[in-house]
Every structure is written in C-alpha cells, then in structure tokens.
Amino acid sequence: MITLDNVGKRFGDRVVLRDISLTLARGEFSILLGPSGSGKTLLLAILAGLETPSTGRVLIDEFDVTHVAPERRPVTMVFQRHALFPHLTVFENIAFSLRARHLPGSRVRERVEELIAWIDLQEYAYARPDVLSGGQCQRVAFARALASDAEVVLFDEPLSSLDKELKVSLMADLKRLHRMQRFTALYVTHDLDEASALGEQVYQIEAGRVIPCALR
Amino acid sequence: MTKAFNVLCVGLTALMALFVAGALCNVFVVSPMTLKKALADGSLLPVLGISLQTSLCAAVLAVLFGTPVAYVLARRDFFAKTAVETLLDLPVALPPMVAGLALLLLVSPTGPIGGTLNKIGIGLIFTKAGIVLAQFFVALPFYIRAVRSAITAIPPSLPAAAALLRASEAYTFFHVIIPLSREGMVSGFVMCWTRAMGEFGATAMVAGCIPGVTETLPVAIYTRATAGDLASAGAAAFCLAVISFFTLTLLRLVFKSETSRRKA
Numbered sequence: 001m002i003t004l005d006n007v008g009k010r011f012g013d014r015v016v017l018r019d020i021s022l023t024l025a026r027g028e029f030s031i032l033l034g035p036s037g038s039g040k041t042l043l044l045a046i047l048a049g050l051e052t053p054s055t056g057r058v059l060i061d062e063f064d065v066t067h068v069a070p071e072r073r074p075v076t077m078v079f080q081r082h083a084l085f086p087h088l089t090v091f092e093n094i095a096f097s098l099r100a101r102h103l104p105g106s107r108v109r110e111r112v113e114e115l116i117a118w119i120d121l122q123e124y125a126y127a128r129p130d131v132l133s134g135g136q137c138q139r140v141a142f143a144r145a146l147a148s149d150a151e152v153v154l155f156d157e158p159l160s161s162l163d164k165e166l167k168v169s170l171m172a173d174l175k176r177l178h179r180m181q182r183f184t185a186l187y188v189t190h191d192l193d194e195a196s197a198l199g200e201q202v203y204q205i206e207a208g209r210v211i212p213c214a215l216r
Numbered sequence: 217m218t219k220a221f222n223v224l225c226v227g228l229t230a231l232m233a234l235f236v237a238g239a240l241c242n243v244f245v246v247s248p249m250t251l252k253k254a255l256a257d258g259s260l261l262p263v264l265g266i267s268l269q270t271s272l273c274a275a276v277l278a279v280l281f282g283t284p285v286a287y288v289l290a291r292r293d294f295f296a297k298t299a300v301e302t303l304l305d306l307p308v309a310l311p312p313m314v315a316g317l318a319l320l321l322l323v324s325p326t327g328p329i330g331g332t333l334n335k336i337g338i339g340l341i342f343t344k345a346g347i348v349l350a351q352f353f354v355a356l357p358f359y360i361r362a363v364r365s366a367i368t369a370i371p372p373s374l375p376a377a378a379a380l381l382r383a384s385e386a387y388t389f390f391h392v393i394i395p396l397s398r399e400g401m402v403s404g405f406v407m408c409w410t411r412a413m414g415e416f417g418a419t420a421m422v423a424g425c426i427p428g429v430t431e432t433l434p435v436a437i438y439t440r441a442t443a444g445d446l447a448s449a450g451a452a453a454f455c456l457a458v459i460s461f462f463t464l465t466l467l468r469l470v471f472k473s474e475t476s477r478r479k480a
Contacts, residue, residue, distance in 0.1 A: 050376055070379040077380045083373040087395045096391070100383035148381045 001026050002047065002075075002152050002184060004210075007056035009042060016042055018208040020056070024201075026151075027182040031199030033189060033213060038205045040188040041080075044154045047186065049073050060152070076150035080157045082141040084129040090116065090140050091125045097148035115143040118177065135166040139173060146181055155187040159194060171197050244461075246454040254451030259427070260436075264455055267433040270344055271412035274351035278359040278408045279401065286363035287393060291375070308357045315354055316421025323349065323422070346423040347430055351412035359408040366400020367393060399471065406467050410460050 002024045009017040016039045024030050034040045045051040047058060049070035057066045065073050076097075084093050094115050098108040116125050119139040121132075129137055138158055145153050159167045171194065178185060189195055195202050204213040254260045288294075289301060307315055323330035323340040330340060340346040370393065378388040394401070416434035423430035425439055433456045440449035 048376075048380055050379075070376070071382050071384055075380065076382075077377070079373050079377060081373065083371070083377040085374060085377075085392060085396075096378070096383065097381035100378075100381060100387045100391075144381065150380075150382075 001061055002186075003059040003062075004043075004047070005057040005059060007043075007046060007053045007058065008208075009039070009046065009051065010054045015208055017046075017053075020208075020210045022203065022210050024152075024184055024186060026184055028200050029178055029185045029187065029198055030201040030203065031187050031189065031195040032203050032205060032210070033192070033195050034205035035190055039208060040190075040205055041156055043205065043210075044077060044156050044186065044188055047152070048075050048077050048154055074151040075154065076145045076148040076152070077154040077156060078138075078141045078145050078158045080160060082129075082134075082137045082158070084137055084140055084144070086129055089126045089128055090121060090132070093129070093140055094144045094147050096144065111147060115147055118180075119143045119173065134162055135170060138162065138170060142174065142177060146177060146183070150183065152184045152186070155185065155189075157189055158187075160189070160191070167194070174198065240457065243450070243453045243457045246450050250447045251451050251454065254448050260448070260451060260455070262428050263431050263433055263436045263452065266344065266347070266429075266431060267413055267456075270347040270432065271351055271409055271415075273348045274355055274412040275359070275405050275409035277348070277352045278356050279405055282356055282359040282404070282408075283363055283394070283401065286360045287367055287389060289360070290364045290367035304360060305357050307354050312354060312415070312417025313421060316350060316418035319350055319353055319418060319422050341422065342424050342426060342430055344423070344430065347419050347432060350418035350422045351415045354415050354418050355408040355411040358411050359404040362404030362407060363397055363400045366397035366404075369400075370396050402470070403467060406463055410463055413456065413459060 004020050004022045007017060007020045008015065020043065032040055032043065042051060046053050049065070049068060049072075053066065057064050059065065060074060085096065088096065091112055094112045095108050098111060103111075113125075116122055119142065121136060121139060124132060124136065129140065132140065141158065159170055162170065175198065187194075187198055202213045203210050285304065289297070289304075294300075310318075320341070321327050323333070323346065325331060325334045325339075325341070333340065338345075340349055374392055374396070375388050378392050379385075383391070414434055415432075416438060419430075419432055420435055420438070423432075425431050425435045431439070433452050436452045437449045437456070440446075440452065
C-alpha cells in the first residue's frame with residue numbers, strides 16, 4: 001500500500017501541489033488524469049524519490065519513505081520517452097536491475113529470457129535500442145521495470161507519443177503483465193481512452209489537488 | 217549582404233589556416249639528414265622516452281582523479297561550487313612559470329608537502345615524478361572540462377532510471393555515466409596528454425633539465441635552441457609536432473567513424 005499524506009510542493013512562491021492525500025491499494029492499477037503542466041509528473045517524481053515534497057509524507061506499507069533515496073524504495077518508473085540505456089542491448093537493459101542487485105548470472109539469464117518472451121522481442125534480444133521502434137522500446141521499458149521486482153510501478157505517460165493502433169496493442173500488453181505480476185501501478189495520462197481502458201481506480205489532478213474521478 | 221558575409225567568413229577561415237600552416241611549416245619541414253643525425257647521436261630518443269612516459273602518467277592520473285571531479289561538478293550543486301570550478305580551472309589561465317613556482321614551493325624539501333615526503337625518502341624536485349606532477353597540474357583542467365561536458369550532456373532521465381532500477385550511485389557511475397561519457401573521456405585524455413607533452417614552464421621549474429633524467433621534449437627544444445643548436449632543436453620540435461598532429465588526426469577519425477556508425 002502506498003500513501004501520500006498531505007503532500008505539497010512549491011517552487012519559490014509557486015505552489016504546484018497542495019495537500020494531496022491519496023492511498024493506492026496493493027496490486028491496484030490506478031490512473032492519474034490531468035492536463036499538461038498540472039503537476040502529474042512531479043507527483044510521480046515525489047513518489048519515486050526523485051523530488052522531495054515541501055510538505056507532507058510518502059508512506060509505503062506504513063513506512064515513511066519521504067527522505068529515502070530512489071534506489072532504496074520498492075518503486076520503479078516507466079518514463080514517457082522510455083529512457084532505455086542506449087549503450088546496452090535489450091537483454092542488458094532488462095538485466096540492468098538484476099545485475100545491479102548482484103543476482104547470480106543464471107538467475108539473471110532465466111528472468112530476462114522470460115521477460116523478453118513476454119514482450120515477444122526474442123529476435124531483438126541482442127540489439128541496441130536505436131534499432132527498435134517506439135513501441136518496441138516501450139515494451140522493453142515495461143519489461144525492464146518488471147525485472148526490478150518493485151512493488152510499485154509508476155508510468156509517466158508511456159504511450160503518449162505512439163499512434164492509436166500501437167497504443168491499443170501496448171495497453172493489452174500492459175494489462176496482461178499486470179494480471180501476471182499484480183504490481184501496484186499509478187499511471188499518469190491526459191488521455192481518457194487510456195484511463196478507461198486501464199484504470200481500476202481513476203483520479204484527477206486539478207489546481208494542485210487530487211480528487212477521485214468516475215469515468216464509467 | 218549574405219554573399220559578402222560568406223566571402224568574409226570563408227576568407228578569414230582560409231587566412232587563419234594559412235597562418236597556422238605558415239607558422240608550423242618550419243617545424244614540420246625538417247631535412248631527413250638533420251633528423252637522422254639527431255636520432256643517431258642518441259640524445260633525442262631518451263628525451264622522447266621521458267616525454268612519452270611522463271605525459272602518459274600525467275594523463276592517466278588525470279583520468280583517475282579528474283573523472284570523479286568532473287562527475288561531481290556536472291551532477292551536484294553545492295556551496296561555493298563556482299569558487300571550486302574557478303580554482304580547478306585556474307591552471308589553464310595561470311602563466312606556467314607561476315604554476316611551476318607554486319608547485320616548487322609546495323614540494324620543495326622546505327615546503328608543506330615536500331618536507332613530509334622528504335622525511336620518508338621521496339623527492340619530487342629534479343625527478344621524473346616532479347615532471348609528472350607539473351604536467352598533471354597544468355593539464356588536469358583540460359580533462360575535467362571535456363568529461364564534465366560529456367556528463368552534463370547525458371539526459372537526466374538515464375541516471376534517474378538507473379536509480380529507480382535499484383542501482384546504487386556507484387553502480388550507475390560505472391555502468392551508465394562512464395560508458396555514456398566515453399567520447400568525452402577519450403578526447404579529454406588526448407587533450408590532456410598533448411598538453412602534458414608540450415608542458416614547459418612548470419616542468420622546467422620543478423624538474424629542471426638533467427639530460428637523460430628530467431629533460432623533456434619542450435625543455436630540450438629550449439635548451440638546444442638557446443645553445444645555438446637549431447638543427448637539434450628543430451628535430452625535437454618535429455617529433456613533438458608530429459605526435460600532436462597524428463594524435464589529433466586519429467581522434468578526429470575515430471569520432472567521425474563513431475558518428476557515421478550512429479547515423480547508420
């Protein structure tokens with residue numbers, strides 16, 4: 001369970017987020033809707049530990065992680081522009097987190113091959129990201145995030161730059177991966193179709209506050 | 217107006233290239249006989265060897281010490297950062313003689329560090345280690361600048377992604393930052409090495425000019441030219457210029473092929 005307790009963020013005099021309280025249940029896929037510049041990505045950065053809130057606390061399973069470094073939180077993120085490591089192959093990108101945690105080589109290989117099979121990119125396993133399409137890169141980013149075994153996966157508009165057909169296919173992939181792994185997800189978007197297709201819970205960010213939102 | 221501007225720019229480029237070529241042609245045009253004679257008398261090879269050894273040591277030290285410094289300057293904000301940056305850049309702007317005198321005072325047997333080192337039997341004055349120290353001091357900023365620019369150019373989302381994949385900062389440094397700043401490190405190493413090879417003022421102040429021990433190529437050029445042996449000085453200058461020319465050409469070719477590979 002992940003909880004935001006009265007989280008606020010200001011830059012100088014400008015208040016971007018104010019008194020946000022939100023609880024995401026374990027294994028739930030939640031959506032955060034909001035227009036560009038509303039602070040959605042900033043909220044994800046606070047959850048991930050990339051930004052520190054000006055006020056309030058972030059709790060994961062009732063532990064206060066507000067000032068815990070990103071690498072020590074059970075949280076990972078899929079970025080809008082996938083942020084794959086350009087010098088590493090698909091295999092190495094997915095293996096990155098496993099190797100960073102010094103898992104045995106056989107375990108790394110087994111897990112990476114399993115994830116590559118899930119995203120159906122076996123023929124590109126030893127290719128670098130620069131030869132992949134946008135959709136393939138995003139699938140690698142999903143697999144890489146899952147390889148981190150994080151309890152919470154944050155998605156920062158991962159499909160925003162893709163065409164509609166590809167979006168539909170990747171949303172199906174994402175739902176399938178979520179069914180298999182049951183990670184807690186917070187998915188940020190401004191697209192109502194994505195929100196209604198993926199979300200079990202939908203929230204909206206408006207004037208720096210987060211409110212529940214009913215789409216169906 | 218555009219045509220006149222273009223003519224002016226192209227003309228100035230050609231003029232500057234001619235100026236540099238004209239100034240250097242006397243160094244590059246050395247008669248084979250002069251070169252053969254200088255190499256045959258056996259005095260030039262040890263000088264070349266000392267220059268290569270010490271400058272490579274200085275450049276390797278710059279990689280070891282300069283890479284973490286460049287990383288901190290590129291990725292951290294801290295109190296008095298501008299002052300630290302200026303301080304680390306100072307050896308570039310400082311007259312080499314001033315740098316040499318500062319080092320001499322620091323490592324001389326009566327100096328704060330030289331005194332301590334002297335007690336444990338390590339002397340830096342008039343030694344090859346002194347040359348390395350002087351070259352390292354003067355050339356380090358070139359390496360730091362190149363690597364810092366390369367690290368700054370890495371998109372912030374990549375180290376952030378590494379942290380969110382549970383990689384420690386040290387793991388990210390070695391597996392993301394270093395590989396992605398490889399070009400900057402190579403060009404920084406070459407710039408640092410060529411600067412160290414050409415270092416004269418600080419080297420002469422700290423290590424003097426003991427033939428076969430502390431005589432580097434630039435020091436040899438100076439001593440031989442001032443002694444009236446222009447042929448021998450010319451041969452030493454030719455060696456230095458050829459090394460610099462080929463190193464820079466190789467660097468450009470490597471980067472050019474890397475760029476075309478990426479475009480492909």
